[in-house]
Amino acid sequence: MSAAGGYRSSRSRREARAGLAFITPALALIAVFFVVPVVVGFLLAATDFDIYAVGDLATARFVGLGNFAALFHDPVFWKALGNTFYFVLVGGPLSVAVSLAAALLVNARLVRFKGLFRTVYFAPVVTTMVAVAVVWRYLYHPRFGLLNQLLALGGLGPVNWLGDPRWAMPAVILMAVWKNFGYNMIIFVAGLQSVPATIYEAARVDGAGPWRQFRHLTLPALRPMLVFVGVITMVGYFQLFTEPYVMTNGGGPLNATLSIVMYMYKQGFRWWNIGFGAAVALVLFLIILAGTLVQLRLQKGRE
Amino acid sequence: MRRWPALIGVHLALGIVAVATLLPFLWMLSASLMPAGEASQWPPSFLPSRPTLSNYRALFHRLDLGRCFLNSAFVAVVSTALALLIVSLAGYAFAKLHFPGRSRIYRALLTAMVIPAQVAMLPLFLLLREVGLVNTYWGVIIPALAPVFGIFMVRQYALSLPDELLDAARVDGAGEFTIYRKLVFPLLRPILVTFGVFSFIGAWNDFMWPLIVLTDDRKYTLPVALANLIGEHAQDIELMMAGSVLTVLPVLVLFLALQRTYVEGLTMGGVKE
Secondary structure (H helix, E strand, O other), X not given: OOHHHHHHHHHHHHHHHHHHHHHHHHHHHHHHHHHHHHXXXXXXXXXXXXXXXXXXXXXXXXXXXXXXHHHHOOHHHHHHHHHHHHHHHHHHHHHHHHHHHHHHHHHOOOOOOHHHHHHHHHHHHHOOHHHHXXXXXXXXXXXXXXXHHHHHHOOOOOOOOOOXXXXXXXXXXXXXXXXXXXXXXXXXXXXXXXXXHXXXXXXXXXXXXXXXXXXXXXXXXXXXXXXHHHHHHHHHHHOOOHHHHHHOOOOOOOOOOOOHHHHHHHHHHHOOOHHHHHHHHHHHHHHHHHHHHHHHHHHHHHO | OOHHXXXXXXXXXXXXXXXXXXXXXXXXXXXXXXXXXXXXXXXXXXXXXXXXXXHHHHHXXXXXXXXXXXXXXXXXXXXXXXXXXXXXXXXXXXXXOOOOOHHHHHHHHHHHOOOOOHHHHHHHHHHHHHOOOOOOHHHHHHHHOOOHHHHHHHHHHHOOOOHHHHHHHHHOOOOHHHHHHHHHHHHOHHHHHXXXXXXXXXXXXXXXXXXXXOOOOOOOOHHHXXXXXXXXXXXXXXXXXXXXXXXXHHHHHHHHHOHHHHHHHHHHHHHXX
């Protein structure tokens, strides 16, 4: 073996050792604080682990799929599941549509102060959810709230936004869309800017109107971003928690804004039905996984 | 000339959306400066009749929210500093150092991102309880120190570092950690600033996990304290608005100061794949 070869192999061994050493802190943290808890969560979901088991592990018993059977017989669980799907299926597409419209507006050729508008629209994204939920709780106040005052100008209302079970979820959706449309907008704008302007000029010369340009040039160019934004938004919306915690005292009125995560939080951390709560978390995971796979499959099918 | 209607229409639409976006913030600021009770008077007014800082004084003197502000600052600064170190080491290694199993481990990490954090929360709480980290700042900080999206961000950026530079340093006899510390870390600066802003804002705004871990109200972070406050002070609109201003101000200022880096980092995930 040549000296150079020996040198190279000892160097690559050193490099491999360094590489493994460099990823060790991250891997160790992820293993201890994520992988192990997730695995334990799967196991817990098959037990009746509760407040007594927190004190004495021996009192926890294996119940197999018992938690899931109990879950599927609990009308509150179905209510929470229905609410969460309402929030995801109405709020998600609404958020993506508003983001796309805002991106097209901000990115229009004639627009002045693009940067300023982008910054303004993005501001709600970075602000603390708890704080803006507190603000919106008062904006929705049936008597003094700004929203009802504005509606009154148009001769509408007053709407008891957070007190009426029919209006509470729409109110939460409106606030959530306000909070997060700027995030998706930024991603769409980046996508729009990657389309060369010359293509649009060519389309105009060929007599394509704005709608046909949007339909046949813009949308196909945005396809990868639509997948990304669709998945990210869906996953985020499935985790609804802070808004009902702050705005509707944990899911009211009459459980109209009770979400899956809120249900898990109450079962697990308020009533210490830990095994049961772990089963709820598992259901959430399976739904998110299925939703992600469906979106990816749909996009692949269309290509 | 026929461009004028379109020009006005587009700007009008943009303006309306901008007002709708800003109005909640403006009302929050305005109501926080109102004397107690004015925000719930009829007819309601948008601006304070006599602007006052009394709500802010009450927050700091009576409710000790200054302490919670420092709690939040501690948690956000410490977790960001440690995460920067951990994420930059791992991201660089996944991009540039060859070791067995590299691509398999990296793909496993990305795949794990589909699992929502809530699945780990109950067992994690029991684990922290065993090791005595419940109701401590470290219980809030440690579980979030190795975010996979951060490793992803750094790796994407580190891929563009020139191999010749690293090899030259090796030929000169520099050890791998020295190369990371003296050469790679400075070169990664732009992406680390972006990740740092992400991490700080995320830690500052985080609610569910601190709510679960912290049980003593002297240890509450600002979001937890604010959510707790609305239980007792729901009628004190002006006070709650002052608390909201205090909570959002640091992240809003940070965002405005570093918005370019922040927004550029945001688009990496969506576009580069």
